[in-house]
Amino acid sequence: MAQNIRISEVAQYEGKEVTLKGWVYNVRSSGKLRFILVRDGSETIQCVVFKKDVSEASFAAADALTLESSLSVTGVVAADKRSPLGFEIQVKEIEAIQIAREYPISKKEHGTDFLMDHRHLWLRSKRQHAILRIRHQIIHAAREFFDNRDFILVDSPIFTPNAAEGTSTLFETDYFGSKAYLTQSGQLYAEAGAMAFGKAYCFGPTFRAEKSKTRRHLTEFWMIEPEAAFFDLDDDMRLAEDFVEHLVQSVLKNRRKELETLERNIGKLETVNAPFPKIHYNEAVEILKKNGSEFIPGDDFGAADETIISQQFDRPVIVHHYPAEVKAFYMKRDEKEPQYALAMDMLAPEGYGEIIGGSQREDDYDTLLQRLKEHNLPEEAFKWYLDLRKYGSVPHSGFGLGIERTVAWITGIKHIRETIPYPRLIQRLYP
């Protein structure tokens, strides 16, 4: 009885008889020969069926196979120079498990809308495999990074009672008769985690109801948010650059084949080593002036401005000390220049935009209360948050990294919608 193996393991079984279970990736035929490309999720291998080598039933089964039919194949693993994998299967027996109906995704090109309508099937393709494997690697590396630095995972709730920061538009839902909102950030809760564990992070989906229609926006995306007690802005920026370096290096080390499948320019990732350039908001404004931007000092940067700034460097760049007015209420201001917040954004290279936003948090009770009032936020809803400043308040900082934007940058793909299995966009809720 031949052993059941995954295709990724074939090299260990050269000359031996094995059984593979999977799906038909493609079929070609030539006279009394059938070439069946079988994928099982781990790899794809060509299985060669010679009419004279198999039973009539097996050859008939091979003949009836359609794209994405499920099957079981038994045969001998043979080295072959013509194979991209280095091996192929000389089939002895083949059995169809289910003959697939006409598969909607053909081997020729399709439009994105059509493919997105068939996202549940599109996930079977080579390119999507490469992207999602890199996504997996990035998430694995992210958890590994914080776990190795003694951060404790303290997840934030997804239903929240109030329209927290008052900045972005939230999804409203009925929660047993009262209003609840889908979280736009786990940060405020992560701060409570940091006060409990010293170092904490949360990692989960976040929701923004803004009608953004760009290649950088999803309505549902994943964010990882570390928060650390006794960290000032400099500590926060160092944590962020070490973190992003780790993500990139982990992908370079473990997912090189996938990067090649996507034809990513690997040289542009190899330079991503800490320390990253760190520039004051005013320096960023100078860069924009020199490059002919119509930017108005005092504003936040637009997408085109971010691209100009990031193009000056060969690795991500951190911009810090943004004008306090354009930033959130919870950010601490610099004592020496109070018009600036102790805030920082990390811009990915090659125009991929902001991947990290973070800051040192306001830790003084009275100041924070004052900020809430200035922003017309309901004091009652933030009672628990203010508690953190009443009971052993300490300087602390944190940031949030958007997983999908990071995946888009590292994989080099142009649109964020392919970086998540089931993207949620304004016009996309199916499948």
Next chain:
RNA sequence: UCCGGCGUGGCUCAAUCGGCAGAGCGGGUGACUGUUAAUCACUAGGUUGUAGGUUCAAGUCCUACCGCCGGAGCCA
């Protein structure tokens, strides 16, 4: 919400100045003992997004609407 673009077989697209709706892929039938998005032959498949208008004649021109795509703003 604003600006720009596009809607033609299942899919990707073509159709010149307004003049007989076409190709490739996919499907079906057949040929082929080394194919790599195999190739070759034959074959079926259309209310040109919707409604109205101009014209001898509209896929093509005009108006409205619907849908989708890209960008801006907002942000990760």
